[in-house]
Amino acid sequence: MTIVAPRTPNLALKLPADEAALLVQGEDGQGLVRAISAVLADHDANIVALDQYSDDPTGGHFFQRTIFTLDEPAAVFPALEAELAVALDPLGLAWRLVDRGIPKRVAILASTSDHCLLDLLWRQRRGEIPMTVPMVISNHGDVAEDVRSFGIPFFHVPSAGPDKSAAEERILELVQGNVDLVVLARYMQIISADFLHRVGVPVINIHHSFLPAFIGAGPYRKAKERGVKLIGATAHYVTEELDEGPIIEQDVARVTHADTAADMQRKGAYVEREVLSRAVLAHCEDRVMRNGRETVVF
Known part of the structure; x- marks a missing residue:
């Protein structure tokens, strides 16, 4: 038996319409934070929070979560993703871009x-x-x-x-x-x-x-x-x-x-x-x- 109830919108949920998150992980090395920040700066992103961790600074695994604001993230994402791929993929980094308004x-x-x-x-x-x-x-x-x-x-x-x-x-x-x-x-x-x-x-x-x-x-x-x-x-x-x-x-x-x-x-x-x-x-x-x-x- 299937019972379906009508949905009620969540009026209390207010998400930032101009915020995005970038999650990056991979082998640690020099210049990773700089490379990531440079791509975001090229697209006029304003970094508002940054968390970074390495389980071993000499050859360990690197993790970074960056929260930043953008004007109209959905419109900027295609170009930003293309540049992230050019900058980060050769470094062996896995990355994911998230629209925090969704x-x-x-x-x-x-x-x-x-x-x-x-x-x-x-x-x-x-x-x-x-x-x-x-x-x-x-x-x-x-x-x-x-x-x-x-x-x-x-x-x-x-x-x-x-x-x-x-x-x-x-x-x-x-x-x-x-x-x-x-x-x-x-x-x-x-x-x-x-x-x-x-x-x-x-x-x-x-x-x-x-x-x-x-x-x-x-x-x-x-x-x-x-x-x-x-x-x-x-x-x-x-x-x-x-x-x-x-x-x-x-x-x-x-x-x-x-x-x-x-x-x-x-x-x-x-x-x-x-x-x-x-x-x-x-x-x-x-x-x-x-x-x-x-x-x-x-």
């Missing part, structure tokens, strides 16, 4: 737990995350009414039994070409390698553990049995290796011997939604740069 389109997948889903929808409605949510997809109908209250289309895609291929095919039909990011907001299904190859956009997951500890089912019961004093959550990009993708954000909460497993679950839910929202925010602001199994988050 919010990311984010599809959210959820199951029965609603805390991460509703937190993201609430922050999006308040304009706290530069994104739109064209759809929420769930393998259960439990969250349909809550999603409708935000004026966001809800799609019920059941995923019963060991063969998930039909459900994944339907999800791909919905998201391909329509979103820039997929977020698993406690979507309690394992995503196949085929889905990841075909979806065409990054996928972010929230894991109810401070990875790599207590992986698998019943993490709070395992934590209680182990007598832990900290519980946590981890947001990471999804890869073919289960729960092994590059980590974007983590946090913890203190617990004591007096906390029950239910107390830990309640505290853990708070951490989960905070960690996932911060990870999605960082991605939507183009502050995350992947480096193999690691990330640089500016």
Whole structure:
């Protein structure tokens, strides 16, 4: 069954119409910042923020995120991209130019737990995350009414039994070409390698553990049995290796011997939604740069 709700515009979201971001990474070397800045200056760009990191100044990996203003970025981008290619490609640098006036389109997948889903929808409605949510997809109908209250289309895609291929095919039909990011907001299904190859956009997951500890089912019961004093959550990009993708954000909460497993679950839910929202925010602001199994988050 498919349920579609009318969309309501996010009047709180105000993005800079004249700002762009340039993300560059590659082998470190002399003169990289100068080369990048020179291209931007040639196009009358005004740099308003610059973050740069090198994991080893002598032959390491270089990362830079530059925020700058332009008059009519859409009109300038073609010429700017052409000059960036001439200047940076011979240096072996990978780069990406982003119009910061365009919010990311984010599809959210959820199951029965609603805390991460509703937190993201609430922050999006308040304009706290530069994104739109064209759809929420769930393998259960439990969250349909809550999603409708935000004026966001809800799609019920059941995923019963060991063969998930039909459900994944339907999800791909919905998201391909329509979103820039997929977020698993406690979507309690394992995503196949085929889905990841075909979806065409990054996928972010929230894991109810401070990875790599207590992986698998019943993490709070395992934590209680182990007598832990900290519980946590981890947001990471999804890869073919289960729960092994590059980590974007983590946090913890203190617990004591007096906390029950239910107390830990309640505290853990708070951490989960905070960690996932911060990870999605960082991605939507183009502050995350992947480096193999690691990330640089500016």
